[in-house]
Amino acid sequence: MAVSTGASLMLSTTLMVVSFAVMQMFRQQLGGSEYMTIVGGFIGSIVFILVLTAVNNFENLMFGEGFHSKVPEVIFSLVVAMFSSALVHRVCVTTCLIFSLVALYYINKISQVKYAVAAPVQVKQTPKKKK
Secondary structure: OOOOHHHHHHHHHHHHHHHHHHHHHOHHHHOOOHHHHHHHHHHHHHHHHHHHHHHHHHHHHHHOOOOOOOHHHHHHHHHHHHHHHHOOOHHHHHHHHHHHHHHHHHHHHHHHHHHOOOOOOOOOOOOOOOO
């Protein structure tokens, strides 16, 4: 079920704040063992996806539909997610980076399938020989 851009902005922002708050509330547990630091990095990558969604929706509202995220927006989202993971544990930063890059790859792949415009095929015409 699709929602409007404004509703998506509000949802992604709210979920990002909730995910960040959960990471801070369970900071001791997430930094307590090796496996939980991986979970902390995974939650950080979810924060990355939500921040990227919120930033892109905000840009679509400000600059019009069809505005695409570029490298600065991705880097900003990644820095915010890695900072939130760094507040939990330093290993969470590394796992957040790995999970976020994998998520970015698949987001880009899905976006290419859904929004890419097929390039027109150019047919090379050879001049016909006169006999």
